[in-house]
Amino acid sequence: AGRWKLVYVAPERFRQNSFVEALRSTGIGLLAVDEAHCISQWGHDFRPDYQRLGEAVERLGNPQLAAFTATATPTVRGDIQQQLRLRQPFECVQGFARPNLSLNATACPKVHDKYARLKAVLEQHRTGVIYCATRSKVEEVHAQLREWHIAAGCYHAGMSEDARSETQERFIAKRDAVVVATNAFGMGIDRSDVRFVVHFEIPGSLEAYYQEAGRAGRDGGPGWCEVLFNYADTRTQEFFIEGNNPGFQAVADIYETLRREADGGHRLLLSIEQIAEAAGVRNTMAVSSALATLGRAGYIDRYDVPGQRIRGTSLLRPEVAGHRLELNRAAMEEKERRDRDKLARVVSWCYAGTCRQSFILSYFGEAGGHGCGSCDRCRGQQGGGGARVATADELTLVRKALSGIARCSRKRPDGGWEGRFGRNKIIGMLTGSQAPEIAASGLDQLSTYGILQPQGTGWVRSLLRELETAGCLEVSTGEYPLLTLTAAGELMMKQGGPLMLNWQALETAGSASRPEARSRSGANPKARSAKTAAVAAAKTSGFPPPPKGAPSRSAGSKLSARPGRSADADFSSASGRSRDMGIGMAPTKKESSPRTSKKSKSAADREAAGHGTLDFDSPPVRSGKSSAAFPAIPTP
Numbered sequence: 001a002g003r004w005k006l007v008y009v010a011p012e013r014f015r016q017n018s019f020v021e022a023l024r025s026t027g028i029g030l031l032a033v034d035e036a037h038c039i040s041q042w043g044h045d046f047r048p049d050y051q052r053l054g055e056a057v058e059r060l061g062n063p064q065l066a067a068f069t070a071t072a073t074p075t076v077r078g079d080i081q082q083q084l085r086l087r088q089p090f091e092c093v094q095g096f097a098r099p100n101l102s103l104n105a106t107a108c109p110k111v112h113d114k115y116a117r118l119k120a121v122l123e124q125h126r127t128g129v130i131y132c133a134t135r136s137k138v139e140e141v142h143a144q145l146r147e148w149h150i151a152a153g154c155y156h157a158g159m160s161e162d163a164r165s166e167t168q169e170r171f172i173a174k175r176d177a178v179v180v181a182t183n184a185f186g187m188g189i190d191r192s193d194v195r196f197v198v199h200f201e202i203p204g205s206l207e208a209y210y211q212e213a214g215r216a217g218r219d220g221g222p223g224w225c226e227v228l229f230n231y232a233d234t235r236t237q238e239f240f241i242e243g244n245n246p247g248f249q250a251v252a253d254i255y256e257t258l259r260r261e262a263d264g265g266h267r268l269l270l271s272i273e274q275i276a277e278a279a280g281v282r283n284t285m286a287v288s289s290a291l292a293t294l295g296r297a298g299y300i301d302r303y304d305v306p307g308q309r310i311r312g313t314s315l316l317r318p319e320v321a322g323h324r325l326e327l328n329r330a331a332m333e334e335k336e337r338r339d340r341d342k343l344a345r346v347v348s349w350c351y352a353g354t355c356r357q358s359f360i361l362s363y364f365g366e367a368g369g370h371g372c373g374s375c376d377r378c379r380g381q382q383g384g385g386g387a388r389v390a391t392a393d394e395l396t397l398v399r400k401a402l403s404g405i406a407r408c409s410r411k412r413p414d415g416g417w418e419g420r421f422g423r424n425k426i427i428g429m430l431t432g433s434q435a436p437e438i439a440a441s442g443l444d445q446l447s448t449y450g451i452l453q454p455q456g457t458g459w460v461r462s463l464l465r466e467l468e469t470a471g472c473l474e475v476s477t478g479e480y481p482l483l484t485l486t487a488a489g490e491l492m493m494k495q496g497g498p499l500m501l502n503w504q505a506l507e508t509a510g511s512a513s514r515p516e517a518r519s520r521s522g523a524n525p526k527a528r529s530a531k532t533a534a535v536a537a538a539k540t541s542g543f544p545p546p547p548k549g550a551p552s553r554s555a556g557s558k559l560s561a562r563p564g565r566s567a568d569a570d571f572s573s574a575s576g577r578s579r580d581m582g583i584g585m586a587p588t589k590k591e592s593s594p595r596t597s598k599k600s601k602s603a604a605d606r607e608a609a610g611h612g613t614l615d616f617d618s619p620p621v622r623s624g625k626s627s628a629a630f631p632a633i634p635t636p
Contacts, residue, residue: 365491
């Protein structure tokens with residue numbers, strides 16, 4: 001004891017009771033957890049061994065504890081505190097902004113378009129990292145760089161440890177200016193003069209993207225970060241999501257395979273690939289995930305075998321049949337839903353017409369700023385010239401819309417928001433629709449009913465799409481696509497602040513759907529506004545829509561193709577979200593019961609919000625017969 005002041009420990013070491021006891025006997029003064037997002041299954045790089053740390057802290061006598069992460073959303077930060085069993089800890093959240101990074105996304109319809117952009121980036125920026133989604137793509141891109149006579153390293157988990165170490169050492173020593181790698185490369189790599197980070201394919205989450213992009217410009221100098229976007233690349237990420245989230249039946253089938261292959265001592269020594277072959281599973285990632293799930297639930301134990309590269313498996317409860325496994329199915333389904341939502345958010349980021357850094361800041365719970373000034377959207381490329389900061393009057397309208405959406409949502413116990421209604425019903429409520437389904441849902445009793453009627457349905461629809469792009473709103477990806485606030489949206493509703501939206505697209509979409517325009521044209525307002533909004537989205541995005549038949553996935557669903565429609569409709573499918581075609585609220589008992597005519601607006605507000613009156617700190621501002629409760633802001 002006392003021989004070392006600082007000890008670095010991999011979380012896997014906490015599997016060993018003897019190691020934990022040895023630490024306890026020495027007396028630990030401070031336990032610091034790096035990459036703390038790995039402890040949360042809602043984080044982008046969940047590692048089950050991290051979840052042992054909460055118990056380990058207690059066994060070590062509850063020493064002083066510090067946890068650090070650079071990529072945690074508000075939900076993940078809350079889960080970190082819960083997993084580490086922290087009570088009212090001091091929480092310091094510094095700004096996520098990286099002003100020296102230029103974030104860019106380039107539409108690349110063909111593979112040769114990607115290589116053309118990659119070559120241009122290499123010629124201009126010289127030193128950097130090229131991230132690919134798979135090992136085979138790493139090898140392919142690395143071979144292309146050799147043809148261009150560019151000395152580059154190659155790094156992925158399929159290489160030997162010696163080969164990976166050599167790549168790292170050559171890059172850190174500046175003998176190689178470029179590395180082509182999977183996301184296995186980067187942890188612990190500290191080269192400050194990295195000038196570019198290119199993602200050859202779309203990453204699986206904004207957390208992963210921002211962490212990897214942040215490896216550029218660590219010396220404070222400029223960093224160029226570019227995603228070479230093709231919607232077809234999402235299929236690879238879908239494959240990873242399926243591998244990371246095997247359903248209950250898949251886990252049960254793999255468990256039955258273990259029972260069948262085990263020896264008389266209920267042990268077996270098979271590789272992941274051998275288990276997958278025996279179980280008839282093509283995705284080996286699903287086998288690894290299933291084994292981790294079974295281990296956490298106490299049904300198996302995975303152990304190292306001296307002299308072997310593969311790990312052994314011991315059945316701890318071999319008498320339990322696969323169909324009787326007691327697993328938290330709801331949590332398994334929720335994790336898959338969140339993983340799909342994360343991928344959808346990256347797709348939304350690629351299509352966004354607003355500042356890319358502001359989008360990411362909103363995602364991490366910070367209010368969007370004036371724009372970074374250096375991303376492709378702020379520079380006015382790819383049709384993003386219509387984006388600008390909202391005026392005071394425009395911000396008032398935004399906060400009215402957010403206030404109405406809050407009344408159509410519930411507050412979850414973790415502080416987040418849960419949607420109750422689809423996009424069309426919310427638009428109908430905000431614009432004062434007389435449709436029977438609005439009255440049947442009780443939405444005409446809310447104080448925000450009709451509060452945006454003068455703006456028209458097309459304008460409101462476009463506004464909601466822009467707010468979703470800006471990270472203020474999100475849509476669930478289950479059977480019922482429900483719209484609600486994000487943490488950034490709640491902050492914008494309560495406090496206001498700079499907000500950059502594509503107001504040009506809003507005006508274009510809404511001009512034909514306002515009441516006076518409808519009265520002149522006599523056209524079907526619903527059809528006209530939808531068409532106008534779709535055309536505006538296509539013009540301002542600068543990105544081609546996903547191909548016709550692009551898959552639209554939801555947790556537990558099968559891959560399906562949907563016919564291509566407008567740019568907006570196809571984009572909704574692309575991001576894993578079904579376009580709202582009048583789908584109502586999720587059928588809960590409260591929502592399915594008919595409203596009574598005696599219910600007051602304030603009572604309807606409380607029921608719609610699901611948590612009593614909203615915590616706003618000023619009287620409501622009234623406009624006509626409707627009212628909206630939000631902080632003191634000028635009436636337009």
